[in-house]
Amino acid sequence: MVNVIGLGYIGLPTALMLASHGVEVIGTDYNLGLVETLRDGRTTFKENGLDELFRSAMDAGITFTTEYQKTDTYIISVPTPYDKFSKKVDACYVIAAVNDVLKVCPEGAVIVIESTISPGTIDRYVRPEIEKKGLKIGEDIHLVHAPERIIPGNMVYELLHNNRTIGADEREIGEQIRSLYQSFCRGEIVVTDIRTAEMTKVVENTYRAVNIAFANELAKICRHDNMDVYEIIRICNMHPRVNILQPGPGVGGHCISVDPWFLVGDYPSLAKVIDESMKTNDGMPDFVLNRVYEIMKENGMTDISRVGLYGLTYKENVDDMRESPTLQLLESQAKHLGSSLKVYDPLIEEDRIPNQYHNLDCFLEDVDIVVIMVGHDEIRKNMDKLRGKIILDTRHIYNEECYHL
Numbered sequence: 001m002v003n004v005i006g007l008g009y010i011g012l013p014t015a016l017m018l019a020s021h022g023v024e025v026i027g028t029d030y031n032l033g034l035v036e037t038l039r040d041g042r043t044t045f046k047e048n049g050l051d052e053l054f055r056s057a058m059d060a061g062i063t064f065t066t067e068y069q070k071t072d073t074y075i076i077s078v079p080t081p082y083d084k085f086s087k088k089v090d091a092c093y094v095i096a097a098v099n100d101v102l103k104v105c106p107e108g109a110v111i112v113i114e115s116t117i118s119p120g121t122i123d124r125y126v127r128p129e130i131e132k133k134g135l136k137i138g139e140d141i142h143l144v145h146a147p148e149r150i151i152p153g154n155m156v157y158e159l160l161h162n163n164r165t166i167g168a169d170e171r172e173i174g175e176q177i178r179s180l181y182q183s184f185c186r187g188e189i190v191v192t193d194i195r196t197a198e199m200t201k202v203v204e205n206t207y208r209a210v211n212i213a214f215a216n217e218l219a220k221i222c223r224h225d226n227m228d229v230y231e232i233i234r235i236c237n238m239h240p241r242v243n244i245l246q247p248g249p250g251v252g253g254h255c256i257s258v259d260p261w262f263l264v265g266d267y268p269s270l271a272k273v274i275d276e277s278m279k280t281n282d283g284m285p286d287f288v289l290n291r292v293y294e295i296m297k298e299n300g301m302t303d304i305s306r307v308g309l310y311g312l313t314y315k316e317n318v319d320d321m322r323e324s325p326t327l328q329l330l331e332s333q334a335k336h337l338g339s340s341l342k343v344y345d346p347l348i349e350e351d352r353i354p355n356q357y358h359n360l361d362c363f364l365e366d367v368d369i370v371v372i373m374v375g376h377d378e379i380r381k382n383m384d385k386l387r388g389k390i391i392l393d394t395r396h397i398y399n400e401e402c403y404h405l
């Protein structure tokens with residue numbers, strides 16, 4: 001039996017996937033409300049294919065509880081917040097989960113940490129926690145790091161198909177956990193050591209952050225001299241060894257906008273390109289706000305409350321607002337003029353911020369400038385409704401005459 005600890009964006013799909021592929025699974029989360037929702041047969045976030053997977057796991061007998069179980073394998077997928085000032089990972093939830101596992105687990109149990117952690121976290125924080133209880137790692141307890149790689153918006157597909165990395169102290173334990181993931185994973189699973197697994201996860205997200213920052217910097221250069229950044233990137237990407245990502249209003253989510261800071265925090269004098277890239281991405285919401293002011297001026301407008309932001313989530317077709325560029329832009333604007341921009345997102349049903357709309361038509365009625373911050377399918381299907389508005393399209397999805405980054 002596997003006890004999956006933490007039933008959020010990663011833990012829940014992983015638990016469901018294991019259960020629906022014949023593994024006995026108990027999911028544990030300290031949040032009773034979340035556990036009760038799951039027991040009632042409802043999922044806690046939206047994701048393609050998640051409801052079907054949930055039903056199949058329920059049919060297979062998955063159960064949910066707030067209690068840690070006595071078993072031989074634990075998968076920990078609790079959040080790893082980071083400290084915005086020190087830029088370092090805060091492993092408190094991982095450490096708390098490991099401690100709770102140690103209270104109930106039998107001798108020889110395997111603790112798999114799936115949560116993203118900065119390189120060295122297991123050596124610095126997890127091992128000492130186990131050792132100070134007089135337990136011997138490799139005998140009484142085995143440690144594994146199996147970082148997740150699935151992309152929000154396509155999690156279920158990627159859980160099945162992505163290659164994976166398993167970092168373990170001992171080869172046989174690594175192989176044992178590889179077989180567990182092989183129950184559902186059709187990708188290649190590489191077994192390596194823990195430090196390498198920690199580093200590869202953070203490097204993958206850092207690579208993407210730096211590439212996006214490069215695209216964002218190109219957007220600024222092109223804006224300066226009125227060149228078409230999208231056409232330039234399109235043509236450059238026809239070169240066999242060039243693959244530039246897309247500029248945008250900023251980088252959000254709890255991964256790409258966070259993980260690279262771990263390297264800057266731990267290696268401040270070495271991680272220079274990464275540091276500058278993160279600053280470039282973090283500066284994009286302000287860049288968009290300045291574009292809004294320029295466009296207002298060009299069109300003789302003075303009332304910022306006639307400007308509407310389309311999209312509150314950090315990217316298209318997800319309901320996750322963590323570190324979203326729209327929230328960053330709103331925060332920045334509120335500092336200058338109080339919060340007066342209007343906002344609408346079809347995927348955020350509850351009232352989260354001032355001047356938030358829940359209906360596209362009402363939103364469009366009340367604004368003259370629409371800033372497309374997120375390219376949800378909804379807006380792609382309703383482009384005709386934007387006619388007559390002044391559009392600032394930060395995602396390059398609007399086909400007609402409009403302003404760009």
Ligand code: SAJ
Nearest residue numbers: 149150151204205208245246248251252253255256314315
């Ligand atoms: N973005 C751009 N331009 C692009 C691509 C993305 O501005 O060309 C922006 C998005 O709008 C968003 C942010 O970057 O605000 C991040 O989005 P994303 O789709 O690039 O990535 P995440 O954060 O949703 O998921 C990433 C993935 N990592 C990589 O692709 C290397 C995923 O595979 C990881 O599992 C996930 O982080 C994670 O949990 O670490």
